[in-house]
Amino acid sequence: MDIVVIGGGPAGRTASIEAASLGENVTLIERNEVGGTCLNEGCMVVCGLNDVVKFLEDAKNFKNLGIINDDYNFSFNNVTKGVKETINKIIKVLEYETKDAGVKVLKGTAELKNNSVIVNNENIEYDKLIIATGARPFIPEIEGAENAITYKDILNLTEIPEELIIIGSGVIAAEFANIFSHFGSKVHILCRNEFLSVLDNDIKQYVVKHFIPDVIIHENVQTNKIYKNYISINNTEISGKTLFAAGMTPNSEIAANIVGTGERGHIVIDNRMQTSHENIYAAGDVAGKTGNTPISRAEGVIAARNACGIYSEMDYKFIPYAINLYYDVAFLNSDNQDEGMEGYIPGSGGPGSFWRVLEGMTGLTKINVNENRDINNLYSISPSSRTSMAYISKLMREGQKIDNFDDFMEVHPSTDAIYKLIRFFARFE
Known part of the structure; x- marks a missing residue:
C-alpha cells in the first residue's frame, strides 16, 4: 500500500516511520527541514536559550554565596549561532533515522489533487494520506502587526532587545519572558485575559515571583496599535520591540475543500485521526487537539496504524x-x-x-x-x-x-x- 505523509515534524515523521515499520511503501514530503516547529523554531530553541539562562543564574547565585568571583558576560550572536549548529546536527540525525527506517523523503511544497500529491512537478499517487503540516504563529488582527516578530524570528535577532513587549498569556509568552528578562531586556507581557490561566494560582505566583520577577505583567488589556519601537494599549504607550506569542494557526490550507475543518481552521479528526475523507488522516498541530510534541508523536502513530488497517484510538486523558x-x-x-x-x-x-x-x-x-x-x-x-x-x-x-x-x-x-x-x-x- 502506498502511504504519503505531508509534513516532517513530530507527527509526520513518527507516522512515516510507523507506517514503514508495518511494511508499507511510505513517502514523506517536507517543505523545509525535518523536525518541524519544535526542533527548528520552537521547543529546542527555547531549550538552548534557557540552558544559558540557567548557567547565568547559577553563576550569579554562586557569586552571591562567595563560591566564585567572576561575572559572566556572553555573546548573544554566539548563542544563536550555537543553537543553529546544534539544530542542524539533530536534523541530520533525524533525516538518517527516517531514511534508515525505509521512508522515502522528498523536499518540496506539496499540493493535493484527487488521490495524488504533486511535489516538484511529480505526481505521487496514494492509497492513504496523512496530513501533518503543523501550525504557524497566530497573528492577531492589530493595526501595525507587521511591526512585530514571532518565535520564528528569534534566532535571526542580531542583538538582545533593550525592551521587549510580549503579546500573549500562555506557555510561549512565559518562556520567552524568562529568557529575555534574564538576558537583560526590560520585558512587558500583555495579556488579553489572565496570565498563565492553565496553572493553579499558587503555582503561577511562584513562577512570577521566582522565575520572572522583573517582568511587568499586564492582564486584561487590549492592544490598540503596534509601532516599530513601541505599542499603544488603553491609550498608554509602552516602548520596545513587540513579540507575538498568542497561539498558533493550523496550516490546513492544503486540504481546503477536501476535508472538514473547524472554527479555528484545524482539520477535524476523530480519535482514530481520520478526517471526513475515509482515506485521509491528520495528526499534530494541524488537527488542533493540543499543542504538545509528545501528543503529536502519539497521534502520528495512531494515524499510521489506522491508515495501515490496524484499529487504534488516541487517549487524551491525563496529558502531562x-x-x-x-x-x-x-x-x-x-x-x-x-x-x-x-x-x-x-x-x-x-x-x-x-x-x-x-x-x-x-x-x-x-x-x-x-x-x-x-x-x-x-x-x-x-x-x-x-x-x-x-x-x-x-x-x-x-x-x-x-x-x-x-x-x-x-x-x-x-x-x-x-x-x-x-x-x-x-x-x-
Missing part, C-alpha cells in the same frame, strides 16, 4: 505538560474537576536545587484529590518534575489511585516532591 523555565513547571489536569482534598509541599534540596535551599527556592508541588482517591490536578516545580510527571501521567491513565503509591520507591537523591506528597495523601481515608 511543562513550562521550560529555571526549574521545570510540570502539570496535568484530569477531566474530572470535582472538589476534593488539596495540599502542597515545598521541593527538596538535591541535584539542581541544592544551592537554592538557603534562599528557600526549592520549588513547589501541589495536588488535588477527589473523594474517589483519583488525582484531579497535579502541579510540580522542580529540576526533575518534567520527567516525574510523565510517569505519573502513565499511572493515572492505567487507573492507579493515590493509595497505590504508599510503597512507591523513588531514586535518591531526588528534588521532586510529587511522590512524597502523594504518599502523604495515601495515608488519609
Whole structure:
C-alpha cells in the first residue's frame, strides 16, 4: 500500500516511520527541514536559550554565596549561532533515522489533487494520506502587526532587545519572558485575559515571583496599535520591540475543500485521526487537539496504524505538560474537576536545587484529590518534575489511585516532591 505523509515534524515523521515499520511503501514530503516547529523554531530553541539562562543564574547565585568571583558576560550572536549548529546536527540525525527506517523523503511544497500529491512537478499517487503540516504563529488582527516578530524570528535577532513587549498569556509568552528578562531586556507581557490561566494560582505566583520577577505583567488589556519601537494599549504607550506569542494557526490550507475543518481552521479528526475523507488522516498541530510534541508523536502513530488497517484510538486523558523555565513547571489536569482534598509541599534540596535551599527556592508541588482517591490536578516545580510527571501521567491513565503509591520507591537523591506528597495523601481515608 502506498502511504504519503505531508509534513516532517513530530507527527509526520513518527507516522512515516510507523507506517514503514508495518511494511508499507511510505513517502514523506517536507517543505523545509525535518523536525518541524519544535526542533527548528520552537521547543529546542527555547531549550538552548534557557540552558544559558540557567548557567547565568547559577553563576550569579554562586557569586552571591562567595563560591566564585567572576561575572559572566556572553555573546548573544554566539548563542544563536550555537543553537543553529546544534539544530542542524539533530536534523541530520533525524533525516538518517527516517531514511534508515525505509521512508522515502522528498523536499518540496506539496499540493493535493484527487488521490495524488504533486511535489516538484511529480505526481505521487496514494492509497492513504496523512496530513501533518503543523501550525504557524497566530497573528492577531492589530493595526501595525507587521511591526512585530514571532518565535520564528528569534534566532535571526542580531542583538538582545533593550525592551521587549510580549503579546500573549500562555506557555510561549512565559518562556520567552524568562529568557529575555534574564538576558537583560526590560520585558512587558500583555495579556488579553489572565496570565498563565492553565496553572493553579499558587503555582503561577511562584513562577512570577521566582522565575520572572522583573517582568511587568499586564492582564486584561487590549492592544490598540503596534509601532516599530513601541505599542499603544488603553491609550498608554509602552516602548520596545513587540513579540507575538498568542497561539498558533493550523496550516490546513492544503486540504481546503477536501476535508472538514473547524472554527479555528484545524482539520477535524476523530480519535482514530481520520478526517471526513475515509482515506485521509491528520495528526499534530494541524488537527488542533493540543499543542504538545509528545501528543503529536502519539497521534502520528495512531494515524499510521489506522491508515495501515490496524484499529487504534488516541487517549487524551491525563496529558502531562511543562513550562521550560529555571526549574521545570510540570502539570496535568484530569477531566474530572470535582472538589476534593488539596495540599502542597515545598521541593527538596538535591541535584539542581541544592544551592537554592538557603534562599528557600526549592520549588513547589501541589495536588488535588477527589473523594474517589483519583488525582484531579497535579502541579510540580522542580529540576526533575518534567520527567516525574510523565510517569505519573502513565499511572493515572492505567487507573492507579493515590493509595497505590504508599510503597512507591523513588531514586535518591531526588528534588521532586510529587511522590512524597502523594504518599502523604495515601495515608488519609
